[in-house]
Amino acid sequence: MITRSAVLLFLVGLLLGRPAWATDNTPPEGFVSLFNGKNLLGWKVTTGDNVRALLITGGHEHETSFYSLFDGYKDLGRLPVSSSDIAFQSDLRGKYDVLIMYDFSRDLNETRRKNLRDFVEGGKGIVVLHHALLNYQKWPWWYEDVVGGSYRLQKEGDNPSSSYKGDQQIFVVPEEKHPITAALEPFQAMDETYKNMWLSPRVRPLLITDNPNSDRLLAWIGPCATSRVVAIQLGHGPAIFSKPEYRTMVHNAILWSAGRLK
Numbered sequence: 001m002i003t004r005s006a007v008l009l010f011l012v013g014l015l016l017g018r019p020a021w022a023t024d025n026t027p028p029e030g031f032v033s034l035f036n037g038k039n040l041l042g043w044k045v046t047t048g049d050n051v052r053a054l055l056i057t058g059g060h061e062h063e064t065s066f067y068s069l070f071d072g073y074k075d076l077g078r079l080p081v082s083s084s085d086i087a088f089q090s091d092l093r094g095k096y097d098v099l100i101m102y103d104f105s106r107d108l109n110e111t112r113r114k115n116l117r118d119f120v121e122g123g124k125g126i127v128v129l130h131h132a133l134l135n136y137q138k139w140p141w142w143y144e145d146v147v148g149g150s151y152r153l154q155k156e157g158d159n160p161s162s163s164y165k166g167d168q169q170i171f172v173v174p175e176e177k178h179p180i181t182a183a184l185e186p187f188q189a190m191d192e193t194y195k196n197m198w199l200s201p202r203v204r205p206l207l208i209t210d211n212p213n214s215d216r217l218l219a220w221i222g223p224c225a226t227s228r229v230v231a232i233q234l235g236h237g238p239a240i241f242s243k244p245e246y247r248t249m250v251h252n253a254i255l256w257s258a259g260r261l262k
């Protein structure tokens with residue numbers, strides 16, 4: 001029952017504006033906090049015609065400096081952070097243009113799978129970064145038809161499990177001209193490499209390397225028929241987060257997946 005005092009309170013609320021503590025799990029401007037002891041929530045606001053992106057983290061340790069990757073871009077604007085468990089509880093199609101995944105989630109229940117699938121089939125953008133390549137090992141549609149690559153946690157038939165190696169000097173070379181890599185020259189980076197990933201023959205290569213502890217492919221366009229999907233293997237630690245070429249790559253991937261970069 002709506003009481004008169006509740007209506008009054010609502011009107012007073014409208015007059016005063018939404019208080020910072022009236023939270024729906026969204027932290028106020030400039031706020032960065034630990035959530036559930038695992039997931040970092042960040043929040044920043046800029047003005048203008050921004051890409052509506054949702055950053056998904058959690059389930060895997062990562063450096064706080066990761067969040068600095070998204071600083072300083074007027075076209076990214078408001079960038080909320082959530083976990084897959086929370087985010088995929090609801091239909092995201094009306095709220096976001098792009099999902100940036102930097103989480104590790106083993107599986108999703110039926111409802112969450114449907115919401116993620118609806119987003120992908122709704123022609124939205126997906127950017128998969130680093131350890132998010134480990135996601136949804138038991139969901140072939142995700143890694144075969146959407147992402148086009150998967151870090152395998154276990155040996156499967158003739159395919160070995162994947163491996164990683166930290167602190168690698170990596171010579172990164174743009175593979176072909178694409179709006180995402182158009183302005184990039186070859187560059188040296190220090191980061192973690194992945195080797196023996198499952199990779200689809202249907203991906204379009206963006207970055208390659210000849211580092212012996214890495215797969216040749218470092219970034220690619222996924223084979224997804226309905227959505228613009230970009231996967232970038234690099235992205236473990238602070239050394240690469242401040243690397244201008246990597247920052248450009250991630251920023252361009254977000255813009256391209258949102259249909260802003262042609």
Ligand SMILES: [Zn+2]
Nearest residue numbers: 130131192236
């Ligand atoms: Zn890593």
